[in-house]
Amino acid sequence: MAALATLAASLLLLLLLADVCGAAMYKVGELDAWAPPPSSKPDVYVRWGKSRPFKLGDALFFLYPPSQDDAVQVTAKAFAACDVADPLLTLDDGNSVFNLTAPGRVYFTSSQPGHCRKGQKLSVDVPTADGKFLAPSADDQAALKALSALPPAAAPTEALPSLSDSDDDSADAPRVAGAGSVLLAAATALSVLVFL
Numbered sequence: 080m081a082a083l084a085t086l087a088a089s090l091l092l093l094l095l096l097a098d099v100c101g102a103a104m105y106k107v108g109e110l111d112a113w114a115p116p117p118s119s120k121p122d123v124y125v126r127w128g129k130s131r132p133f134k135l136g137d138a139l140f141f142l143y144p145p146s147q148d149d150a151v152q153v154t155a156k157a158f159a160a161c162d163v164a165d166p167l168l169t170l171d172d173g174n175s176v177f178n179l180t181a182p183g184r185v186y187f188t189s190s191q192p193g194h195c196r197k198g199q200k201l202s203v204d205v206p207t208a209d210g211k212f213l214a215p216s217a218d219d220q221a222a223l224k225a226l227s228a229l230p231p232a233a234a235p236t237e238a239l240p241s242l243s244d245s246d247d248d249s250a251d252a253p254r255v256a257g258a259g260s261v262l263l264a265a266a267t268a269l270s271v272l273v274f275l
């Protein structure tokens with residue numbers, strides 16, 4: 080019983096340490112593979128890119144069938160225009176990891192015909208090591224404007240939710256709650272240990 084509690088406490092502390100100090104790997108779109116968004120949720124990557132607490136050293140994980148898709152890093156200008164002719168970086172092995180090693184905005188889309196215009200585009204804002212965000216450049220602002228107007232064809236009648244609407248907050252909440260409940264569980268496990 081005591082051994083079990085020790086094991087549980089160690090595991091919880093490990094989890095806690097990983098959560099607090101570790102670099103996170105974020106699977107782009109979570110359950111959805113990296114692909115053109117379904118027409119029912121054309122802004123899935125816009126929301127996703129806004130809703131995760133990215134920090135310097137984290138990584139993005141793009142999962143997709145390599146025969147059907149790829150992930151290209153592009154400039155803000157190319158992102159706004161869906162110009163995939165000359166990407167900064169092409170990832171096409173189907174299991175692509177991109178490390179967020181520099182502060183600032185990074186832009187991704189797919190070089191497959193039509194995919195960018197369907198909304199398969201992701202922008203992530205990476206803060207500096209002390210958690211500050213760089214001021215967006217003019218190109219960044221133009222790219223973000225294009226992103227908020229996305230996509231022209233997929234949702235003809237329905238207005239897209241604005242970037243700042245409250246739904247975005249819900250995605251932050253579980254992480255905070257998660258860290259809190261891990262703390263609580265660790266504290267509980269430790270007090271059980273002390274009690275025994």
Ligand SMILES: *[C@@H]1O[C@H](CO)[C@@H](O)[C@H](O)[C@H]1NC(C)=O
Nearest residue numbers: 102136138176177178179180
């Ligand atoms: C990304 O980071 C991981 C873990 O730190 C490292 O193993 C990998 O080589 C890095 N990838 C690139 C492309 O730099």
